[in-house]
Amino acid sequence: MNLAKLCCGLPVNPLPPAKARDEHRYPHAPVRNHRLSEEGCKLAVRNALRYFPENTHKILAPEFMSELKTYGHIYMYRFLPDIEMKAYPIDEYPAKNRQSAAMMLMIMNNLDPNVAQFPQELITYGGNGQVFSNWAQFWIVMNYLSQMTDKQTLVMYSGHPMGLYPSSVSSPRAVITNGMVIPNYSSREEYDKMFALGVTMYGQMTAGSYCYIGPQGIVHGTTITLINAGRKYLNTDNLGGKVFVTSGLGGMSGAQAKAGVIAGCISVIAEVNGDAIQKRFRQGWLSEVADDLETLIKRIREAKQKKEITSIGFHGNVVTIWEKLVEVYQNSGELLVDLGSDQTSCHNPFNGGYYPVDYTYEQSQQLIKDAPAKFKELVQQSLKRHANAINILSSAGMSFWDYGNAFLLEAHRAGADVGTKQTDNGYTFRYPSYIQHIMGDIFSMGFGPFRWVCTSGRPEDLRTTDNIATSVFEQILRSSDLPQSVSDQYNDNLKWIRQAGQNKLVVGSQARILYSDQQGRMALAVAFNDAIASGQISAPVVISRDHHDVSGTDSPFRETSNVYDGSAFTADMAVQNCIGDSFRGATWVALHNGGGVGWGEVMNGGFGMVLDGSEEAKNRAQLMLCWDVSNGVSRRAWSGNTFAKQTIIKTMQRHQDLLVTVPNDVDPNIV
Ligand SMILES: NC(=O)c1ccc[n+]([C@@H]2O[C@H](COP(=O)([O-])OP(=O)(O)OC[C@H]3O[C@@H](n4cnc5c(N)ncnc54)[C@H](O)[C@@H]3O)[C@@H](O)[C@H]2O)c1
Secondary structure: OOOHHHHOOOOOOOOOOOOOOOOOOOOOOOOOOOOHHHHHHHHHHHHHOOOOHHHHHHHHHHHHHHHHHHHOOOOOHOOOOOOOOOOOOOOHHHOOHHHHHHHHHHHHHHHHHOOEHHHHHOOOEOOOEEEEOHHHHHHHHHHHHOOOOOOOEEEOOOOEEEEEEEOOOOOOOOEEEOOOHHHHOOOHHHHHHHOOOOOOOOOOOOOOOOOOOHHHHHHHHHHHHHHHOOOOHHOOOOOOOEEEEEEEEOOOHHHHHHHHHHHHHHHHEEEOOHHHHHHHHOOOOOOEEEEEEHHHHHHHHHHHHHOOEEEEEEEEOHHHHHHHHHHHHHOOOOOOEEOOOOOOOOOOOOHHHHHOOOOOOHHHHHHHHHHHHHHHHHHHHHOOOHHHHHHHHHEEEEEEOOOOOOOOHHHHHHOOOOOEEEEEEEEOOOOOOOHHOOOOOOOHHEEEEEEEEEEEOOOOHHHHHHHHHHHHHHHHHOOOOOHHHHHHHHHHHHHHHHOOOOOOOOOOEEEEEEEOOOOHHHHHHHHHHHHHHHHHOOOEEEEEEOOOOOOOOOOOOOOOOOOOOOOOHOHHHHHHHHHHHHOOOOOEEEEEEEOOOOOOOOOOEEEEEEOOHHHHHHHHHHHHHHHHHHHHHHHHHOOHHHHHHHHHHHHHHHHOOOOOOOOOOOOOOOO
């Protein structure tokens, strides 16, 4: 199989031989709870068969029914492509333009087994972040992209390729929506049914928009969070000898190990899944592994004493670590942890996102399938123990924050004591979300996870972009009159980009992430485009960002948890952002329900844009990035964030045609 063949369309004549999923080579998604009646199951199979000619239905119908009954979803394993799934250099894709070839590259990167969490279930990260709902959709999309002209737009409805529609050269080449449902039906139960029926899908953030770049993306964000947590909670820039305890070595959480080392602390990360722990260890992201609690405690003491910089993976349940740390503290007064958080997938707690204490990984998997109600009860009991131990250690001096994974929300729903208060602005908890205390101000200054992919696949091109980015930032620091808070951010990010190459962060495509504000993002895009035009970079560069950004996401328990004017439950910002990017030059845009905090809890969107060295690309990039950042900064300013107000006023001085409604200060005691 080669790329030309892969792009010829869904193979149905003849059908490929029946194929089972590969149980040994790849990890697999937990069995989904489809919640369908017998009639519903038949509807799901009929829905799936719509992709295939009628003469194949007798063969495929029983096969799809069996997949649904066995795995809770119809993935169409028979159609797993027989090709090494990875980002191939852009010129190898059979396509009529660079934009569609770039999208193919990004899609295949999201499904690369080295990148994706459950590659055969088309899941990139987060336990349920689908690129597509089934393999038929993959084949059809690759075929559409290979024939798409620059006067057509691909329309994606939650994994389903609706088709190619006439548009114009300046239109996006693809418009993607994932999980859009009528708001009153945006419950987990409805989701389970609709996903099983194949009519909706959870695109997470960058899975369903094809922009995931491996755990590097989150390494940078986590490094920044840890550095700024040190500043905020421990009053230091130096994390030497400080211990950070957390959980999760999965898709994004796997970044915590590497980030802890870059930030210079001792990180201790619990992970119940042996495969996940080994993957990070083999990759070199995890420095060491401890299998039992006594060894772990000994290592923490040693590392603390010698101020070692290390990341220790613990193969087991995180609740056991927290309870052990409580035991040590209560027996000896020794507090072995300074900073704490959690990155289990609590956005999806009862379907394999959170594993309850006292049950092995395998036992839990079995319970999810055979006894979902009991499993839910166990998860909730475990969350209560989890929160209880954290409460004791926090009272002793540890600083804990919610890492945007809905941990506090689910612990509260489980009945744990997390200091819940219901206010007119929603819930507040005893602990802040990392957005409230750490990242919110960074977003308000316009800084967020800008990223790029070198489509040549050549490491030399990535090195060139790293060098260009370094000079762009140095130049901004030299020439601009930046407030101290902004220049601190530039300096942190300059340090990151200078070390990025030697930190060997690439997994999958030749990609880089760099937190940057509006000025920086625009300058980076222009500099890359110029370097492509001059031949210094050998092929187009795709720029994009995480949806978890200044303007990309409305989520009251995460990205907008530091918005206090009552608008935290509105989603105008994310929707406006996607619409605004689409007509200002994005190559593709995506708008999602779900992602991060969970289905119905968040709206988020993003874009991909191909820089090809043309004047047109330069103009598009400047216009779109100006909006892509200013939108969120304006909203955050209007909602009362001081950093955002200063930032948008400064931005208006740089852009004469930007005129934003700026709030007047209101004395809190006036009424
Ligand atoms: N705020 C952010 O920037 C940010 C960044 C990354 C992730 N997140 C959130 O963090 C969560 C994790 O993301 P992910 O992509 O790594 O998901 P993931 O499902 O790939 O990884 C979570 C890992 O936690 C492990 N786990 C579950 N319960 C456990 C327990 N009780 N003890 C020990 N290990 C346990 C799982 O085995 C899994 O490997 C998600 O909810 C995500 O949205 C937030």
